[in-house]
Amino acid sequence: MITMLYAVLFYIATILLVVGVARRIWTYWNTPQPLKIVLTPAPTTRRGVVLRMVREVVLFETLFKSNKWIWLFGWMFHFGLLLVLLRHLRYFTQPIWWWVSLLQPIGIYAGFVMFAGLVGLLIRRIVVNRVRYISAPSDYLMLLLLLGIGFSGLMMKFVAHPDVVAIKAFFIGLMRFDIHPLPTDLPVLVHLGLVVTLMIIFPISKLMHAPGIFFAPSRTMVDNPREKRYVPASAKGQ
């Protein structure tokens, strides 16, 4: 019963996540940008813009310039999460890709780094009066949701030890439309329940900053309005 519930939830959540994010990206892509609004100094070539974006996404360059604490916690969280997600590929691949196996030991510590980053962000949100002022309930809940996912995950790794082979069979089964029973340990159900929640709210929340950063005209446009006349109609996807 629980297995069926979670299976259905995961199917629904996956569809909502993929369709929701795709629709948003489609909308951003198709919304014209009427004028050149490059934030300068900026690269004067498309290649330069891409390089700048890579630095931005990998190093959080701007955030480093703005505020060292948010940078530190934010970077810890995001890169912890990235490694954790990559490590989780082992539950979806058979045989496990070699580089995913390599990540195994790092991926576990990354879980702690991610958790610590989230705690830092939450403390900052509560302690710094400026950030507290701009926070809505959803801003705290989002952090708590991620903390819950991290905490339940770490619990399974280091305390509860559920049957990971069965969990993997469940997910591989999901991908092949062949449902296998899901272990019903509490940490597993909590962890997966929270993940489903996150997947569902992703496209309708501020988590859309992840794809959104690639559509912020101030950073994605090339600084060349004198060299090349900017005509908005032809600027779709710019």
Place this chain on the structure above:
Amino acid sequence: MVELAIDNKISRTSVEDPLAPPCMTPGAMAGSKPYMAAPEHNIKLGFPGELPDDWKEKAIARMGYLAETNRAFKVYLDTCMKCGACTDKCHYYMGSGDPKNMPVARQDLLRGVYRRYFTFAGKYFPKLVGAVDLTKEVLDDWYSYYHQCSECRRCAVFCPIGIDTAEITMAARDILDHVGIGQKYSNEIIGKVMDVGNNLGLNPKALKATMADLEEDIEDETGVAVRIPVDEKGADILLITPSADFFAEPHIDGLIGYAKVFHEAGVSWTVSSYASEAANFGMFIGSEENMAVLCKRIQKAAIELGVKRIIFGECGHAWRVAYNFLNTLGGPFDFLDQDYPIPQHILEFTWGELQKGTLNIDKSRNDEYRLTYHDSCNVARASRMGDEPGGQFEIPRNVLKAVTNNYFEMPEGTTKEQTLCCGGGGGLLTDDLMDIRKKGASPRMHALKQVEEDHGVTHMVAICAICKTQFAKMMPEFGFERDSILSVHQLVSNALIMEGQVDEDDDEDDDMDDVPAMSGAPATGGSL
């Protein structure tokens, strides 16, 4: 405690840290509101004269229209993750402590409404995501706080995902205009450009007479017949400069500088009485339509005068419009000489002449000044000069260093891309907003205090008409002389020895220090 370690790039004791975060005081600036435009001024710009009965529907419809037609607006409203990186970066927040002047909080005034009517979460769980109904109170808040933003983009420099509050401010003002709530200062001035050709309402006859007087003054002073041609067909260069350059101090000394440089470079040039304004307040109110009307005037003037090049004088937002938008909204400019940048900045021209060696410069003629340079926000963060990114910082400094001996930088974190706004940009340069102007100017003034103390700096130089007017007003408020703000081209003018120049024995004539027009009614007084 978390704060201290990070926010203070400059730790000093004697002078106040220009970037120090203020004590947060909710509601401190709630009463700050500019005068509203009269109905006829709104109607002239294509907006309803006053608040219609169905204002709420109209406002929401306009918001929806912007979300569909303006990617920046849509993406910026959707993607802010409330990280707080921008919260201590706005000069109006630093100066006032009002939390609604924190960039993200300013955006949220509009974002809350957007969420309520255009997002799933806001429609069904408004409390959870901070979504709010559009009410008259919200509209009032918009009018107040979106006129406490100078659209200077300093916050955008620090946003990890590239959100630019200026775009939100422009959109908010546009929505307000669409329900008949216009700002007197900006809307009146735009109308004046449409009628007369410039912000000041200076008609062609008066303009020609003023320029003729100026030619006489230059000749009296130097013995050289430097021309300031108006409406001269067949000239090579059309100079578009802020109309403040035609009469206000220190702007006019800059204009004299351009004229001398053109004279020495041996080029033919003219100003146009039809397009006698570089400023484009259409940008301030976020109205592409009105911005386009003013841009088209420049194209028309260029065609009618048969010029080959367009050069812009010292003006901040005007250079943003010229550099980024003119080609889109006022173009194409395929009839101009394509070998020159379209448009070109006067500093690019002067720097080119300095490099070529056509100007005979005696730096010591500026030795009475110890100078620092204020990067104007729109030039720094919304444009470029020269071919390389950052040329907008280097070229003005290069020119300054080429014509003066005593140059000093203000503290890091207050210059170049992180420059502090003068506090009067974005349509705030009006007497009815004097309080917020002063608060917004204070970080820059504290930075100036530091270099005054460290290096004995006596004067600050700027290349924006709004900066110049604002600082002329602010300097005395912070213990500086009113005339301690200068134009770059004023210094070029001082140092330049033209061919055949015979210096008149200069007895200090103090009448130049009087600036009658600048303290007058907002419509003329600081119209940039």
